[in-house]
Amino acid sequence: MAVTHQGPKGTRDFYPDAMAVRRHIEAAWRQASIDCGFEEIEGPTFEHLSLYTAKSGPGIVNELFSFRRAGGEDDYALRPEFTPTLARMVAAKAGSLPLPVKWFGIPVHFRAERQQRGRLREFVQWNVDLIGVNGAAADAEVIGCAVLAMERLGLKATDVRVRLSHRGAVAAALTSAGVAADKTAEAFELLDRRDRMEPAEFDKRATLLGLSSAARARFDHIAASRLPMSASAKTLAECLGVPEASLEGATELAQRLQSMDLAPWCEWDFGIVRGLAYYTGTVFELHAAGGKERAIAGGGRYDNLVELFGGPSMPAFGFGMGDVVLGLVLGDRGLLPADAMALLPRPDAYLISDGSDAAEQALPRLLMSLRRDGFQARSNWKTTRNIGKLLGDAAKARARYAVILGAELAEGSVVVKNLDGGSQEKVSLQGISDFIRASRRAGGP
Amino acid sequence: MAVTHQGPKGTRDFYPDAMAVRRHIEAAWRQASIDCGFEEIEGPTFEHLSLYTAKSGPGIVNELFSFRRAGGEDDYALRPEFTPTLARMVAAKAGSLPLPVKWFGIPVHFRAERQQRGRLREFVQWNVDLIGVNGAAADAEVIGCAVLAMERLGLKATDVRVRLSHRGAVAAALTSAGVAADKTAEAFELLDRRDRMEPAEFDKRATLLGLSSAARARFDHIAASRLPMSASAKTLAECLGVPEASLEGATELAQRLQSMDLAPWCEWDFGIVRGLAYYTGTVFELHAAGGKERAIAGGGRYDNLVELFGGPSMPAFGFGMGDVVLGLVLGDRGLLPADAMALLPRPDAYLISDGSDAAEQALPRLLMSLRRDGFQARSNWKTTRNIGKLLGDAAKARARYAVILGAELAEGSVVVKNLDGGSQEKVSLQGISDFIRASRRAGGP
Numbered sequence: 001m002a003v004t005h006q007g008p009k010g011t012r013d014f015y016p017d018a019m020a021v022r023r024h025i026e027a028a029w030r031q032a033s034i035d036c037g038f039e040e041i042e043g044p045t046f047e048h049l050s051l052y053t054a055k056s057g058p059g060i061v062n063e064l065f066s067f068r069r070a071g072g073e074d075d076y077a078l079r080p081e082f083t084p085t086l087a088r089m090v091a092a093k094a095g096s097l098p099l100p101v102k103w104f105g106i107p108v109h110f111r112a113e114r115q116q117r118g119r120l121r122e123f124v125q126w127n128v129d130l131i132g133v134n135g136a137a138a139d140a141e142v143i144g145c146a147v148l149a150m151e152r153l154g155l156k157a158t159d160v161r162v163r164l165s166h167r168g169a170v171a172a173a174l175t176s177a178g179v180a181a182d183k184t185a186e187a188f189e190l191l192d193r194r195d196r197m198e199p200a201e202f203d204k205r206a207t208l209l210g211l212s213s214a215a216r217a218r219f220d221h222i223a224a225s226r227l228p229m230s231a232s233a234k235t236l237a238e239c240l241g242v243p244e245a246s247l248e249g250a251t252e253l254a255q256r257l258q259s260m261d262l263a264p265w266c267e268w269d270f271g272i273v274r275g276l277a278y279y280t281g282t283v284f285e286l287h288a289a290g291g292k293e294r295a296i297a298g299g300g301r302y303d304n305l306v307e308l309f310g311g312p313s314m315p316a317f318g319f320g321m322g323d324v325v326l327g328l329v330l331g332d333r334g335l336l337p338a339d340a341m342a343l344l345p346r347p348d349a350y351l352i353s354d355g356s357d358a359a360e361q362a363l364p365r366l367l368m369s370l371r372r373d374g375f376q377a378r379s380n381w382k383t384t385r386n387i388g389k390l391l392g393d394a395a396k397a398r399a400r401y402a403v404i405l406g407a408e409l410a411e412g413s414v415v416v417k418n419l420d421g422g423s424q425e426k427v428s429l430q431g432i433s434d435f436i437r438a439s440r441r442a443g444g445p
Numbered sequence: 446m447a448v449t450h451q452g453p454k455g456t457r458d459f460y461p462d463a464m465a466v467r468r469h470i471e472a473a474w475r476q477a478s479i480d481c482g483f484e485e486i487e488g489p490t491f492e493h494l495s496l497y498t499a500k501s502g503p504g505i506v507n508e509l510f511s512f513r514r515a516g517g518e519d520d521y522a523l524r525p526e527f528t529p530t531l532a533r534m535v536a537a538k539a540g541s542l543p544l545p546v547k548w549f550g551i552p553v554h555f556r557a558e559r560q561q562r563g564r565l566r567e568f569v570q571w572n573v574d575l576i577g578v579n580g581a582a583a584d585a586e587v588i589g590c591a592v593l594a595m596e597r598l599g600l601k602a603t604d605v606r607v608r609l610s611h612r613g614a615v616a617a618a619l620t621s622a623g624v625a626a627d628k629t630a631e632a633f634e635l636l637d638r639r640d641r642m643e644p645a646e647f648d649k650r651a652t653l654l655g656l657s658s659a660a661r662a663r664f665d666h667i668a669a670s671r672l673p674m675s676a677s678a679k680t681l682a683e684c685l686g687v688p689e690a691s692l693e694g695a696t697e698l699a700q701r702l703q704s705m706d707l708a709p710w711c712e713w714d715f716g717i718v719r720g721l722a723y724y725t726g727t728v729f730e731l732h733a734a735g736g737k738e739r740a741i742a743g744g745g746r747y748d749n750l751v752e753l754f755g756g757p758s759m760p761a762f763g764f765g766m767g768d769v770v771l772g773l774v775l776g777d778r779g780l781l782p783a784d785a786m787a788l789l790p791r792p793d794a795y796l797i798s799d800g801s802d803a804a805e806q807a808l809p810r811l812l813m814s815l816r817r818d819g820f821q822a823r824s825n826w827k828t829t830r831n832i833g834k835l836l837g838d839a840a841k842a843r844a845r846y847a848v849i850l851g852a853e854l855a856e857g858s859v860v861v862k863n864l865d866g867g868s869q870e871k872v873s874l875q876g877i878s879d880f881i882r883a884s885r886r887a888g889g890p
Binding site for chain 2: 005006007008011012013014015016019020022023032034035036037039040041042043044045046047048050051054061062065066067068069070071072074076078084085088089091092093099100103108110112122133137138140144148151256259260261262309310344345347361364365367368369371372374375376377378381
């Protein structure tokens with residue numbers, strides 16, 4: 001009967017140390033969201049398959065964990081992203097939601113892709129969306145939230161770059177390079193996939209789009225350019241080969257980002273397209289500086305999506321940030337402790353009995369009463385009553401105080417030892433919680 | 446193209462107010478777990494189907510969201526419970542885990558059942574397990590953690606009852622009632638299902654088990670009895686019709702629960718069986734007192750399960766508590782605010798611009814800098830610059846302070862208004878974070 005089982009390929013077992021890292025990342029995400037005034041939401045882990053095919057066409061099914069339950073009649077899919085659920089939820093209550101809707105979530109997502117570095121089949125993703133307001137202030141509000149989380153995790157503008165583009169500006173550049181108006185979507189796709197395409201294939205498709213070799217050179221130039229937020233409209237216009245008037249949206253955003261002290265994190269990278277067809281204005285990605293990892297996050301403006309899911313026409317801006325690449329970047333930058341358990345709260349009290357009847361009897365009550373007072377209290381499960389050895393266990397558990405139940409119980413007291421400072425004191429049983437609180441206020445551990 | 450989509454039957458859309466309740470419950474679960482020294486884990490949302498059929502047989506498939514991905518070769522199932530994943534994870538690292546393993550998790554689970562009051566197809570469940578130690582101390586440690594979470598949520602021993610039974614004691618009672626040793630498992634199942642069974646069907650099956658009508662009357666008596674933790678072994682033995690020696694495990698647990706001040710929450714209810722075949726000792730459920738709801742939680746000792754999943758023989762004790770019934774009970778007892786948003790942290794600062802160029806320019810920088818200082822800061826997205834109206838919006842958002850950017854900006858200052866107390870003060874732009882901190886230390890909101 002005994003079989004060794006393994007989890008499905010591309011999924012993870014989070015033992016306590018891996019979970020500590022996950023919660024550390026999620027806590028930074030959550031707190032940044034709350035500080036920026038976003039409210040948390042969640043949706044079903046699986047949705048009707050039609051929710052995804054409605055937006056992306058039937059081709060998406062290959063990338064999904066889609067299924068029909070044995071004996072069931074409905075086609076479902078594990079959610080590969082949150083945006084369709086979000087759009088569905090906004091559409092369902094569009095009449096009653098005060099605008100703007102500022103929502104975040106930290107759902108789990110699933111993609112039936114081959115497992116690679118930075119890419120798993122099940123992953124956690126932070127989603128932040130601002131719906132109902134258009135314009136640079138809304139874009140910057142959301143981008144600022146992403147940067148705030150990076151800062152909280154210890155990352156700096158030299159570690160992570162926010163690469164921005166603007167679909168309107170790039171569309172104008174494509175037009176000026178000779179792409180016909182009805183070929184813009186195809187040209188965006190080509191720009192997006194150029195790094196993953198054989199040069200011959202690229203050339204063939206570029207020719208079909210009506211791009212001259214001069215225009216192709218301009219493509220490469222656009223994709224290789226990095227310009228700071230302080231770049232003037234004139235500089236951007238020259239880079240893209242477009243009139244300055246096409247850059248109104250882009251320069252407004254740049255000004256807003258500068259006014260929020262976010263500009264040091266940001267740069268223009270007009271090679272950023274975001275594959276998804278539904279983006280309409282600003283698009284952006286977060287990347288480790290100089291790194292070869294996949295994008296840490298990606299998002300942009302999607303002003304038509306809520307309508308597509310049955311709601312009114314509502315402007316929207318949002319991003320998704322997965323835990324996998326971010327975890328690699330944090331590790332790479334030395335921002336995770338060697339022992340991830342150090343990310344968890346320390347035990348406040350570690351109870352040690354000397355093995356006497358009085359101690360054995362007093363210990364369970366004291367343990368529970370400390371916990372009821374809000375302390376993290378542990379005790380030892382070994383049979384040894386060697387107090388020196390148990391003090392070692394307490395220190396290994398990173399406890400702040402050891403509480404030794406011994407002969408002093410005859411007078412209703414125990415010995416409390418500060419495991420950081422080494423000092424110890426006799427304290428009455430009733431007074432331990434107050435003692436630990438007072439000691440901590442006075443600079444104790 | 447526009448279609449109104451709905452989430453799958455039995456799943457939930459958590460809008461911010463519903464999510465606030467969910468996080469409120471989860472926070473109590475998490476903090477109780479941590480205070481009791483449990484460490485958090487997680488596993489995959491779906492597992493190989495064989496993980497579930499190994500333990501429960503192929504019949505379980507009807508209760509699962511089992512699936513084979515379109516084009517895939519592996520059979521999977523959305524996890525209906527966490528114990529198989531837990532056992533798999535323990536088995537995989539059994540050699541290197543320090544004992545006892547004390548783990549908790551708050552995963553999402555899925556059951557393909559008909560949606561009813563208190564039962565959904567997707568739900569959140571708190572799981573707490575202590576593995577590697579047998580005996581009353583381990584049982585009480587886990588039960589104490591469940592009670593601690595109830596207390597943190599505002600529930601009292603008069604609201605929720607911990608109903609305990611002990612498989613060993615009940616097995617002895619079944620034997621003394623005439624059930625043959627090889628029919629004990631069937632008799633447990635009958636005891637478990639007696640309330641959901643037609644009397645005629647019950648009589649038929651009881652006769653097949655060798656139960657006389659006197660024995661059947663004893664069944665009813667056992668199932669209807671409630672005894673306090675202070676009941677002596679003699680009293681329990683009389684109730685069950687067994688020798689006192691069969692009650693060693695039960696009375697040891699009762700003593701431990703008394704010594705931890707948990708006894709007021711607990712009562713013996715030997716009609717509690719827990720359907721699952723793998724329990725081996727203590728079993729328990731949490732129920733709303735006098736309520737007709739389903740169980741809030743259920744668990745017990747399962748000493749053979751880790752071995753079944755390929756690990757060594759390891760004693761284990763744990764429980765699961767879902768969010769659905771608990772949420773109903775909290776609402777019923779008036780322990781959730783009428784407006785669930787009151788469960789969320791209040792905004793610290795609500796920024797209001799008077800519409801002047803100076804204010805419009807200073808606002809984004811101040812907003813971001815307050816957030817960087819760890820405050821929840823919001824601003825208004827309306828076009829109105831009516832300060833009285835915007836102060837109303839700030840109050841409606843439950844903000845602690847309004848920060849008004851107006852004429853005072855000429856001297857580098859703003860007006861900070863305490864929205865609870867009504868007092869207001871001119872504060873320098875650089876000094877706002879310090880001002881809010883100091884004001885709060887001095888008793889401000």
